[in-house]
Amino acid sequence: MATGHFRHRIDITRRSLLAAAAALPARLSGAQASPPVIDAHCHAGLGETMTAPYTTRNDVDVTLRHMEEAGIGRTVIFPLINPTYEKANQEIADLCGRHPGKFIGFAKHDPETEAGRIRAMLRHEVESLGLKGLKLHKQPTREILDAVAEFGIPILYHPKEIAMFYPAADGYPQIPLIMAHLGSFESMNWNWHLEAIEIAKKHANVYLETSAVVAQQFLELAAKELGPDKLIFGSDGPDHDSRLELYKVRLLKLPAEAEAKVLGGNIARWLPKGSL
Amino acid sequence: MEEAGIAVSALVPPAKSASEKANQEIAAIVKRYPEKFLGFAIHNPEADRGRIREMLRHEVAGLGLKGVKVCRVPTREVLTAVAELRLPLLFHPAEPSDFHMIAQEFPQVPMIMVELGVTNREWAAHYEAIAIAQRYPNVYLGTAALSGYKYLELAAKELGAAKLIFASNAPERDSRVELRRVKLLHLAPADEAMVLGENISRLLASRV
Numbered sequence A: 001m002a003t004g005h006f007r008h009r010i011d012i013t014r015r016s017l018l019a020a021a022a023a024l025p026a027r028l029s030g031a032q033a034s035p036p037v038i039d040a041h042c043h044a045g046l047g048e049t050m051t052a053p054y055t056t057r058n059d060v061d062v063t064l065r066h067m068e069e070a071g072i073g074r075t076v077i078f079p080l081i082n083p084t085y086e087k088a089n090q091e092i093a094d095l096c097g098r099h100p101g102k103f104i105g106f107a108k109h110d111p112e113t114e115a116g117r118i119r120a121m122l123r124h125e126v127e128s129l130g131l132k133g134l135k136l137h138k139q140p141t142r143e144i145l146d147a148v149a150e151f152g153i154p155i156l157y158h159p160k161e162i163a164m165f166y167p168a169a170d171g172y173p174q175i176p177l178i179m180a181h182l183g184s185f186e187s188m189n190w191n192w193h194l195e196a197i198e199i200a201k202k203h204a205n206v207y208l209e210t211s212a213v214v215a216q217q218f219l220e221l222a223a224k225e226l227g228p229d230k231l232i233f234g235s236d237g238p239d240h241d242s243r244l245e246l247y248k249v250r251l252l253k254l255p256a257e258a259e260a261k262v263l264g265g266n267i268a269r270w271l272p273k274g275s276l
Numbered sequence B: 001m002e003e004a005g006i007a008v009s010a011l012v013p014p015a016k017s018a019s020e021k022a023n024q025e026i027a028a029i030v031k032r033y034p035e036k037f038l039g040f041a042i043h044n045p046e047a048d049r050g051r052i053r054e055m056l057r058h059e060v061a062g063l064g065l066k067g068v069k070v071c072r073v074p075t076r077e078v079l080t081a082v083a084e085l086r087l088p089l090l091f092h093p094a095e096p097s098d099f100h101m102i103a104q105e106f107p108q109v110p111m112i113m114v115e116l117g118v119t120n121r122e123w124a125a126h127y128e129a130i131a132i133a134q135r136y137p138n139v140y141l142g143t144a145a146l147s148g149y150k151y152l153e154l155a156a157k158e159l160g161a162a163k164l165i166f167a168s169n170a171p172e173r174d175s176r177v178e179l180r181r182v183k184l185l186h187l188a189p190a191d192e193a194m195v196l197g198e199n200i201s202r203l204l205a206s207r208v
Helices: A002-029 A060-070 A086-098 A118-127 A142-151 A162-171 A190-202 A216-226 A242-250 A256-270 B019-032 B052-062 B076-084 B096-105 B124-135 B150-159 B175-183 B189-205
Strands: A038-043 A074-078 A103-105 A134-136 A155-157 A177-179 A206-209 B009-011 B037-042 B067-070 B089-091 B111-113 B139-142
Touching: A038 A242, A038 A256, A060 A074, A060 A242, A074 A086, A086 A103, A086 A118, A118 A142, A134 A142, A155 A162, A162 A177, A162 A190, A177 A190, A190 A206, A190 A216, A216 A242, A242 A256, A242 B175, B009 B019, B019 B037, B019 B052, B037 B052, B052 B076, B067 B076, B076 B096, B089 B096, B096 B111, B096 B124, B111 B124, B124 B139, B124 B150, B175 B189
Parallel strands: A038 A074, A074 A103, A134 A155, A155 A177, A177 A206, B009 B037, B037 B067, B067 B089, B089 B111, B111 B139
Antiparallel strands: none
């Protein structure tokens, strides 16, 4: 493995040099710097229940290593699945503070186990802890959506079924709603990718996030039918490798301007001021 | 293939095909592009029962196919014929544990477990697949790892390059992405060459 590590390091060096060289003309001409590559979907911290990888632990050192190798400037991090999220959200804020300029923290909440307390919690997390958005696995209640609308943050939501997206998309057009996994984690239900594309077409506030789509043809279809304004790059790291997930977006071979939107420009528009 | 620099792909009929017709079709495609493809026959152990040896002999000797793919646990009839013709077996199991009995009974048949053992997207199956590959010298793992890239890294670390075989499951999955998966392991060049072709070439070369 010694040889492998050596090659790895040379790669990074060469890549950083290339990146620095590529950035040079823009700096010299004083042109507006484009946003960094932003990975919009990544888990971090400790899980309470330890029943599966996604409830146990995600190490930010792995994420940081992948970011550096792939040239990802910022990563949106949020907790693993937990019964409640007070502690886990605090941990996210701590990780953001410990690695300045690397992470954008999102809170996570459970609409059922935390019902009644969500506005107060989210207010603290946004105003005091500096978290910039909300990640959801369960269908958002009115309580959640009202609070999110009040604080002006985006939601990244992985719905159990595509239909669960409609109430929020229809009822809260002011909230940017990002659908994780192009609607279907690991393309388990490939037809959901098609439904997700339709929802994004119909709703100005709905975006599709690219992580863990294993059937590349649906990423291609989404890019073709929706255009670059509706797609947001995410990895579902660190268990899904952001180096590979970024490569999948690059393979779409979008024009540079369109690719920059997918890789950071689109989400940057919806993040609260001071996120980058 | 061209874009990624993949020289040869093993073509397998779609799952659940009627084997006779599907295998003929694969053979016809291979014949049209002999330098790009090699063909694997597909068989359904139940539907083809009683005829497998005869069919497989024809597919190998007559049609030039080089291996066998099954989607159900292969019966003794299937494995006896596969062993006789010294073919590699590609098997997409419902559970990784489907490999225990067949790997014990037919240690002379090289068996490749595709997708690092996962069909139902359960992460735990990857751990089981790695343990099974560790236990049986004749079991290899295909690299198209579904539930998280880290399991392929784990397999490379625990098993070494000799037990891994690059397999994309294209065109549903993108062979460019699947090749990238292997490259990202940053293996030493000799190890990477094993995963990307030498291992499977060796298994194919043992054919009668």
